[in-house]
Amino acid sequence: MAGEGLAARRAALALLAGVLGEGRMIGPLSGAADGPLSALAPADRARAQRLALTVLRHLDAADRVLAPLLQRPPPLAARNILRLAVVELAEGAAAHGVVNDAVTLARQGKRTASMAGMVNAVLRRLAQASVNLDAMPPQRMPDWLRKPLVAAWGPQAVAGMERVQSRAPVIDLTLRPGATVDPAPAGAERLPTGSLRLPPGAQVTALPGYDEGAFWVQDAAAALAVPLLAPQPGERVLDLCAAPGGKTLQLAAAGAGVKALDVSEPRLARLRENLARTGLEAQVVVADALEWVPDAPFDAILLDAPCSATGTIRRHPDLPFVKDRGDLAALTALQAALIDRALGWLAPGGRLVYCTCSLLPEEGEAQLDAALSRHPGLTVRRPDLPGVDPRWITRAGGLRLRPDYWERTGGMDGFFMACMMVR
Ligand SMILES: C[S@@+](CC[C@H](N)C(=O)[O-])C[C@H]1O[C@@H](n2cnc3c(N)ncnc32)[C@H](O)[C@@H]1O
Structure with missing residues (x-):
């Protein structure tokens, strides 16, 4: 029936308007109580999110497909209707449903009603051609990000990152020690570092072991920070900047006594849900790490600091449209301040893993480098982890992970992590 997907398509357009028109990220927009997804059934919510994310992953390519069919670029609201239709046609959705809904949505929109005829004409022509977005150049990162990344990692690496970022992301699971997913779903692959990789769109909550907390979703690169810290049973460990808690679960599963601190109560609510599902334990602290003071030193601290999140574009293709370098100076100052505070909370011989999901050096x-020069006596413990390619280890002993690594199987998030030891 034509119009079957209308609600999801309308919501996808609202998400695109939020990202491209108002500079808002899809995550908060999707979760907002009065947001574009709030009245939708779960299946439509998921579909709307998937559609909006797919459009953002292929925005340049969709515009290239449309350009020869347009006399001039239409205003944003109409352009987004066309982009959504291009992406759905390329995915093989039924052309009559895609075109009819696009025309209906154009007609119903205040800013697009006068362009419904143009939308109809363009899409009817397009529906007769075959659209293959995968054959087109991948989505380019914006210059504010691309330039420093080319300078740091070279043009070939950046091209590889863009290829990976233009594909729907795989889903990685961190398994609890000794746990398995049995039977493993079709297409699952055990990665050299231990994570279980599932194809894009896999239904994680339906897998055997989900309800018992045998695993949790966590990118394979993110999953390496806790092994780098190597928490031991009974150690006093602080997870600083902990929410939503993927690493807290790993620390607790290793048998450490974990304190999980974060400034965000809503994000900590998700951490508490994760602890409840898995039956793992951590003491949760809501506090600003710049003000909080511990009552005793820690054996080990994991600092997963707030950052530009530029390593997560595979999963957040909205980020390049919303962020710019504007926040970077404040973020790097906060990161340095958090490193200094955390180092001061370690017991003699203690260790700090600092990590960020950023691609920016x-x-x-x-x-x-700056922490080593500010703190004489600080040393770096080089990574020695199964599945980690020695070429990923930096001159100073940190671990640099990039989306273009493991490109064939879906890449990984960009991350930097290093284990520092105090005397
Ligand atoms: C990269 S995320 C942490 C992800 C988390 N470690 C995980 O694995 O799920 C960074 C976190 O830092 C928190 N944060 C930012 N500034 C903070 C501060 N001053 N004190 C404590 N937490 C802070 C944010 O709320 C956010 O949850």
Whole structure:
């Protein structure tokens, strides 16, 4: 029936308007109580999110497909209707449903009603051609990000990152020690570092072991920070900047006594849900790490600092449209301040893993170098982890992970991590 997907398509357009028109991220928009997804059934919510994310992953390619069919670029609201239709046609959705809904949505929109005829004409022509977005150049990162990444990692690496970022992301699971997913779903692959990789769109909550907390969703790169810290049973460990808690679960599963601190109560609510599902334990603290003071030193601290999150574009293709370098100076100052505070909370011989899901050296390699020069006596423990390619280890002993690594199987999030030891 034509119009079957209308609600999801309308919501996808509202998400695109939020990202491209108002500079808002899809995550908060999707969760907002009065947001575009609030009145939708779960299946429509998921579909709307998937559609909006897919459009953002292929925005340049969709515009290239449309350009020869348009006399001039239409205003944003109409352009987004066309982009959504291009992406759905390329995915093989039924052309009559896609075109009819696009025309209906154009007609119903205040800013697009006068363009419904144009939308109809363009899409009817397009529906007769075959659209293959995968054959087109991948979505380019914006210059504010691309330039420093080319300078840091070279043009080939950046091209690889863009290829990976233009594909729907795989889903990685961190398994609890000794746990398995049995039977493993079709297409599942055990990665050299231990994570279980599932194809895009896999239904994680339906897998055997989900309800018992045998695993949790966590990118394979993110999953390496806790093994780098190597928490031991009974150790006093602080998870600083902990929410939503993927790493807290790993620390607790290793048998450490974990304190999980974060400034965000809503994000900690998700951490508490994760602890409840898995039956793992951690003491949760809501506090600003710049003000909080511990009552005793820690054996080990994991600092997963707030950052530009530029390593997560595979999962958050909205980020390049919303963020710019504007926040970077404040973020790097906060990261350095958090490193200094955390180092002061370690017991003699203690260790700190600092990590960020950033591709920018300022938030990774440069932070390690600066910490080493600010703190005489600090040393770096080089990574020695199963599945980690020695070429990923930096001159100073940090671990640089990039989306173009493991490109064939879906890449990984960009991360920097380093384990520092105090005397
Ligand atoms: C990269 S995320 C942490 C992800 C988390 N470690 C995980 O694995 O799920 C960074 C976190 O830092 C928190 N944060 C930012 N500024 C903070 C501060 N001053 N004190 C404590 N937490 C802070 C944010 O709320 C956010 O949850």
